[in-house]
Amino acid sequence: MCYAFAKAYHELNSSLAAEAIALRDGIPMCCRMGVSEVLVEIDYLQLLKIVTRQLDFPWDLSCILQDIAAMMGKIKTEINHTP
Template identity: 65%
Template sequence: MMCAFAQAYHGLNSSLAAEALAMREGIFMCCRNGISEVMVETDSHTLLQIVTDQQACNWDLACILQGITAKT
């Protein structure tokens, strides 16, 4: 493990949105520190399925995840 963070996410409508935001922030942190090869782990089976295109997601999660692909 290279780094870790903790963040309170207030005003979200689901725990899945918090998981997606945490994933996004972790990936952005790696990018800011010049780390280009990243292994992401999650305990959210639903988020895993969304990220690997096995499940569709709603618009708010799509906006969060779109931010990840725009930065990478």
């Protein structure tokens, strides 16, 4: 593991939103550290399925998920489910 972080995300309406924002915030941190390949482990299986387009995404998270997709296009990113 190269990097990990924890942050309180207040005033969100779901744990899915918090997990999605954490993913969106974590990938740029790796970029700033000069990392070009990222392995992300998340415990929220629904988010993994949304990001990998196995499930439709909720409309209220569309901007966040578009940001994630754009970042994943810039650096090699693999996301795994780790319960």
